[in-house]
Amino acid sequence: xxxxxxxxxxxxxxxxxxxxxxxxxxxxxxxxxxxxxxxxxxxxxxxxxxxxxxxxxxxxxxxxxxxxxxxxxxxxxxxxxxxxxxxxx
Amino acid sequence: xxxxxxxxxxxxxxxxxxxxxxxxxxxxxxxxxxxxxxxxxxxxxxxxxxxxxxxxxxxxxxxxxxxxxxxxxxxxxxxxxxxxxxxxx
Amino acid sequence: xxxxxxxxxxxxxxxxxxxxxxxxxxxxxxxxxxxxxxxxxxxxxxxxxxxxxxxxxxxxxxxxxxxxxxxxxxxxxxxxxxxxxxxxxxxxxxxxxxxxxxxxxxxxxxxxxxxxxxxxxxxxxxxxxxxxxxx
Amino acid sequence: xxxxxxxxxxxxxxxxxxxxxxxxxxxxxxxxxxxxxxxxxxxxxxxxxxxxxxxxxxxxxxxxxxxxxxxxxxxxxxxxxxxxxxxxxxxxxxxxxxxxxxxxxxxxxxxxxxxxxxxxxxxxxxxxxxxxxxx
Amino acid sequence: xxxxxxxxxxxxxxxxxxxxxxxxxxxxxxxxxxxxxxxxxxxxxxxxxxxxxxxxxxxxxxxxxxxxxxxxxxxxxxxxxxxxxxxxxxxxxxxxxxxxxxxxxxxxxxxxxxxxxxxxxxxxxx
Amino acid sequence: xxxxxxxxxxxxxxxxxxxxxxxxxxxxxxxxxxxxxxxxxxxxxxxxxxxxxxxxxxxxxxxxxxxxxxxxxxxxxxxxxxxxxxxxxxxxxxxxxxxxxxxxxxxxxxxxxxxxxxxxxxxxxx
Numbered sequence: 123x124x125x126x127x128x129x130x131x132x133x134x135x136x137x138x139x140x141x142x143x144x145x146x147x148x149x150x151x152x153x154x155x156x157x158x159x160x161x162x163x164x165x166x167x168x169x170x171x172x173x174x175x176x177x178x179x180x181x182x183x184x185x186x187x188x189x190x191x192x193x194x195x196x197x198x199x200x201x202x203x204x205x206x207x208x209x210x211x
Numbered sequence: 212x213x214x215x216x217x218x219x220x221x222x223x224x225x226x227x228x229x230x231x232x233x234x235x236x237x238x239x240x241x242x243x244x245x246x247x248x249x250x251x252x253x254x255x256x257x258x259x260x261x262x263x264x265x266x267x268x269x270x271x272x273x274x275x276x277x278x279x280x281x282x283x284x285x286x287x288x289x290x291x292x293x294x295x296x297x298x299x300x
Numbered sequence: 301x302x303x304x305x306x307x308x309x310x311x312x313x314x315x316x317x318x319x320x321x322x323x324x325x326x327x328x329x330x331x332x333x334x335x336x337x338x339x340x341x342x343x344x345x346x347x348x349x350x351x352x353x354x355x356x357x358x359x360x361x362x363x364x365x366x367x368x369x370x371x372x373x374x375x376x377x378x379x380x381x382x383x384x385x386x387x388x389x390x391x392x393x394x395x396x397x398x399x400x401x402x403x404x405x406x407x408x409x410x411x412x413x414x415x416x417x418x419x420x421x422x423x424x425x426x427x428x429x430x431x432x433x434x435x
Numbered sequence: 436x437x438x439x440x441x442x443x444x445x446x447x448x449x450x451x452x453x454x455x456x457x458x459x460x461x462x463x464x465x466x467x468x469x470x471x472x473x474x475x476x477x478x479x480x481x482x483x484x485x486x487x488x489x490x491x492x493x494x495x496x497x498x499x500x501x502x503x504x505x506x507x508x509x510x511x512x513x514x515x516x517x518x519x520x521x522x523x524x525x526x527x528x529x530x531x532x533x534x535x536x537x538x539x540x541x542x543x544x545x546x547x548x549x550x551x552x553x554x555x556x557x558x559x560x561x562x563x564x565x566x567x568x569x570x
Numbered sequence: 571x572x573x574x575x576x577x578x579x580x581x582x583x584x585x586x587x588x589x590x591x592x593x594x595x596x597x598x599x600x601x602x603x604x605x606x607x608x609x610x611x612x613x614x615x616x617x618x619x620x621x622x623x624x625x626x627x628x629x630x631x632x633x634x635x636x637x638x639x640x641x642x643x644x645x646x647x648x649x650x651x652x653x654x655x656x657x658x659x660x661x662x663x664x665x666x667x668x669x670x671x672x673x674x675x676x677x678x679x680x681x682x683x684x685x686x687x688x689x690x691x692x693x694x695x696x
Numbered sequence: 697x698x699x700x701x702x703x704x705x706x707x708x709x710x711x712x713x714x715x716x717x718x719x720x721x722x723x724x725x726x727x728x729x730x731x732x733x734x735x736x737x738x739x740x741x742x743x744x745x746x747x748x749x750x751x752x753x754x755x756x757x758x759x760x761x762x763x764x765x766x767x768x769x770x771x772x773x774x775x776x777x778x779x780x781x782x783x784x785x786x787x788x789x790x791x792x793x794x795x796x797x798x799x800x801x802x803x804x805x806x807x808x809x810x811x812x813x814x815x816x817x818x819x820x821x822x
Contacts (some may be wrong), residue, residue, distance in 0.1 A: 124813050129570065131591065133222040138713055138745045141785065142810035152582065153453050156593030171666055176459070180591055180636060182628035184667065194463035198486050201565055202436050202469070208566040208711065208813055209821045211451060214688050217317050218435065219718065220746065227587055227619045230659065231684035243718030246749065248792055265324070269421050270716055270763060271754035283328035290430055291301050291334070297585065297687055297696045298433040300316060306694065308449060308595070312521050314479050314570065315450030315593075320760065325516050338642075343598045352523030352540055360761040386447050388487030388523075388543065397676060398489050405487055406541030408523065412568050418605035425582055425692040428612070428740040433695045435449065441820065448596040455634065478724045492767045495635040498786070518724060539780075553731035560708055560818040561737070570721075 123147050123205035129211045131157035139210040145172070148204055150197060152177050159189060172200065212236050214293035218300045220246035228299040235259070237293055239286060248278060259287050261289065302337045303329055304428040305423065308435035310347035314369040321347055321367055322434035330373050338424040339370070339377040341413070343435075347382040349377070349410045363410060370412040377413035378420045384409070391415045438464055439563040441556065443570035445482035446497040454483055455464045457569035460501055465508050474505070474558040478570075481519040484545045490560040505547040512548035513555045519544070524527070525555070526550045537558060577682065582606055582613040583690035586621035590639040592644065592673075596624055600642050609647030614653035615646070616683055617675060621696075622660050640672060642648025647673070656693035659682060703808065704779065708732055708739040709816035712747035716765040717757075722750055726768050732741025733775030740779035741772070742799060742809055747822075748786050753798040766798060773799070783809060 124147045128141050131154045143149060148170040151159050156177045159165055166186045175191035186190050192200070201207055212238040215228050216280045232238060237259040240248050245266045248254055253273045264280040274280050281289070290296055305326055309319040317348060341348055348366050355361035383396060390401045390409075394415065395407045409415060425431045438449060458546050459533040461471060476483055490495065490496035505512045523543070530542045541549055544550060560566045576676050584603050590596040593689060624639065629640040646654070658677035661667060663689055678686070710729050715723040732739050743751055755766040772780070782801035787793060794803065804812070813819060 124810070127567070129451060129456070134745055135713075138786075141806040142744075144810050144814065147810070147814070152456050152763075153451065154589050154620075156697050157589060157620070174456070176634045177456075177591075179630045180634045181589075181623060182626040182630070182640070194459050195467060197460065198464045198467055198469065199700075201438075201567060203720065205565065206709075206813065206819045207565055207567045207577070208819045209570060210713070211453070211570045211821070215682070216432070218316060218321070220715070222621055226588075227657075227660075230680040231618075231687065233681075233684050233688065236684070236688070242316065243715050243746075245378055247745070250319065264320070266321075266717075268756045269760045270715075270749060271752040271756070271766070283324055284332060284623075286325065286344050287332055287334065288330045288817045290303075290432060294730060295687065295690050295693045295695045296432045298435060299316070299587070300435045300693070308598075310479075310522075312518075313446075313449050314443065314721065315448070316717050318722075319720055320762065324760075331655060335448075342602075343594050344445075344447070347522065348519065349521040351523060351538065354520040354523070354525075356517075356521070357762050367642050382491075382601065383447075383469070383594075385489040386491070387445075387482065388485040388489070390487060390489075394489075395559075404484065404541060406539060406543065408487065408541065408543075421580070421602060421694075422606045422609045423609060425694065428692070429692065431692045433693075435695070443724075449593050449595065452592055452594075455636065459634075477728070478720050494637055517727065518720075553728050554730060554735060556820075557708070557732045557735045557737060562818065563818070566818045566820065568819075570821070 123204050125150065125201055125207045126160065127152060127209045127211065128155035128206065129153040130155055135210050148200060150192065150200060156181060156183060212294050214239065214290055214296045216296065216298045217244035217247065218239060218242040224262055224299050237289060239281065240287060245270060245272060301334045302370055302429045303334060303344050304338045304340065304342045304399040304424040304431045306433045307345035307348060308343040313344055318434040319362060327369060333348055336375050337428040340377040340421045340424055342386065343383050346379050346389045347411045349379055350389050351410045353409045367410045367412055377406040378416045379409065379413050381417055383416055384427060395411055436469045438469060439473045439475065441475045441477055441566065441568045442480035443478040444563040448479055448532050452495060453569040460498060469486040472563040474510055475556045475559055476514040476553045478518050479549055481514050481522050481524045484514055484548045485524050486543045486545045494519060502545045502547055513551045514544060514548050514553055516550040519550055533553060539555045577665055577685045577689050579689045580612055580614045581585060581691045584615040585693060585695045586615060586624055587619045588613045588615050588696060589620045589623045595624045595696050596639055600639065602694060603651060603690065604649050605652040611670040613651065614655060616629060616655045616686065618657035618660050619632060622664060622666060625675060627670060643673060646652055697817060702781045705815045706738055707817045708737045708813055709819045710741040711819060711821045712743050712822060713745045713752055715746045715749045715787045717762055718747060721822050724764065728773060728820060729777060730775050733777040738780060739772065741786050742781045742812065744783035744786050744809065748792060749788060749802060751797040751798060751799055754805060755784060
């Protein structure tokens with residue numbers, strides 16, 4: 123299963139990612155990608171959806187309890203668990 | 212009246228520009244902004260909407276006859292005629 | 301009419317190649333008899349005047365083209381000093397100031413432009429008929 | 436597990452500051468006992484190893500941090516030669532090759548990395564368990 | 571329809587439409603605005619679209635080792651820059667309200683933003 | 697629902713999702729793909745979203761003094777790279793069809809793209 127990394131909040135980027143991500147693929151939002159989570163309610167309810175904790179706190183955002191805040195250590199673990207890794211930007 | 216320059220094809224960028232542009236403001240699409248004209252039928256019908264000819268031909272696009280292809284000389288003339296100039300990117 | 305152009309885009313950016321648009325706009329307005337009060341290179345735009353950038357043969361050499369235009373029309377061309385330092389574009393002063401025995405540095409600002417502060421940008425907007433941002 | 440990281444973002448980009456994410460990801464995976472087959476700096480990412488970049492005091496110096504990480508773990512760090520030349524990041528060879536009496540150039544590639552071709556990227560994907568792009 | 575007579579006229583208008591940490595634009599826009607404040611310009615800043623995130627409170631950059639924009643932006647009033655506008659439609663889209671901000675900004679409609687731009691002598695876009 | 701048994705497996709999959717001239721990504725992706733072709737990789741390229749513009753015919757870069765991507769992309773088959781896929785939904789959104797392209801690409805659904813990625817050993821994203 124694929125690990126999708128989303129590093130921007132751009133409607134085109136998000137659209138492409140969501141169009142091809144399967145139900146068992148995991149999504150990790152990093153950098154400005156975390157803003158997408160703050161503004162898309164549907165995303166927050168998707169299983170296997172994560173956000174990098176550092177990038178959330180940097181931007182002063184509050185995590186919805188449904189979203190798993192990810193340490194770098196957990197991000198590394200996910201990238202071992204899934205294959206391949208596709209970056210959307 | 213304002214001259215709005217749009218240099219990207221990004222939904223956020225286009226939305227901001229169209230939200231604040233008044234009916235007598237002019238819009239110039241340059242660089243990747245010209246792709247927005249190729250995909251938004253409503254934009255093409257807006258009066259005072261222009262696209263930089265160089266950037267259209269570079270990308271292999273065909274101009275709708277409603278859109279004025281702009282030479283750099285005409286782009287300079289517009290930027291003299293309008294004031295201020297706001298760039299959206 | 302008197303223009304100031306603010307250039308944020310580098311010749312090779314992840315986002316925006318409007319550095320080419322800025323150059324062609326500048327060239328055209330000067331040919332038409334308008335004047336440029338100041339070119340202000342900010343952010344990634346500082347790379348437009350990076351003397352170390354080697355353009356492959358057969359490609360348009362944007363830094364060289366800027367330098368030639370600046371010289372031909374004796375333009376006031378300012379590169380933001382804070383933005384330039386962060387990105388490794390140094391003039392003679394800054395090269396000497398930051399050089400250490402462990403760290404050899406070069407003056408890699410193309411001639412004809414100078415590093416200066418943001419005051420030059422604010423001043424330029426106040427003294428120009430038009431300020432146009434390319435990014 | 437064996438990783439290759441491809442870094443497209445510069446420390447100061449118009450788009451994307453994932454250069455910081457890439458560094459922290461690399462640091463973490465090494466601390467966890469995983470290994471890096473290769474770091475490949477491409478596109479604007481070449482500026483991560485620009486020795487001329489002067490980071491203001493009190494700010495995190497990303498190029499210095501990359502250099503220290505590369506040295507500490509003896510990482511294979513490749514900077515795409517074509518991307519680097521266009522953007523003015525030169526090693527000793529390229530500095531000598533392109534220097535002219537009219538054009539003084541510096542070797543401004545941080546030590547510990549080398550300029551090489553895209554074959555190094557393709558080879559790295561074939562020999563790593565994971566390839567991750569940061570842009 | 572809003573009357574245009576109450577629209578302030580600025581010599582220099584900054585439009586901030588990019589987020590604070592995802593690119594260098596947020597920071598470089600702030601530095602330019604602070605410089606303009608130091609030069610006593612008749613100026614204003616409009617935060618719109620993704621630029622509204624610049625004003626979000628509780629930015630904590632310690633873990634990410636980044637320079638904190640919130641601290642820089644907080645300096646705006648000290649430089650005499652107090653005409654700060656926030657795009658109302660952009661606030662709604664991001665489920666933000668003024669209580670999320672660490673600096674006071676005046677919410678304005680898109681029409682008012684359009685008119686503020688038309689009335690301005692010069693615009694700098696970040 | 698598509699059967700997964702017919703999905704090709706590639707060692708190296710390129711995803712091109714950026715336009716050709718607006719940034720350096722289009723060009724640098726092409727150069728990487730050509731290098732992979734020269735190394736005889738079992739590879740494919742998927743053009744999707746804004747990346748579909750890379751295949752648009754009649755790119756004329758003379759006036760703009762830019763390097764022509766169409767010429768570079770046309771070299772892909774000469775490097776043995778003939779597995780080229782185009783996102784069907786992206787074509788529709790851009791009112792493009794295959795006759796607008798100067799190179800043959802196979803239209804594929806978003807589901808198939810998802811499966812091509814899952815089956816790939818490595819992905820490079822440009």
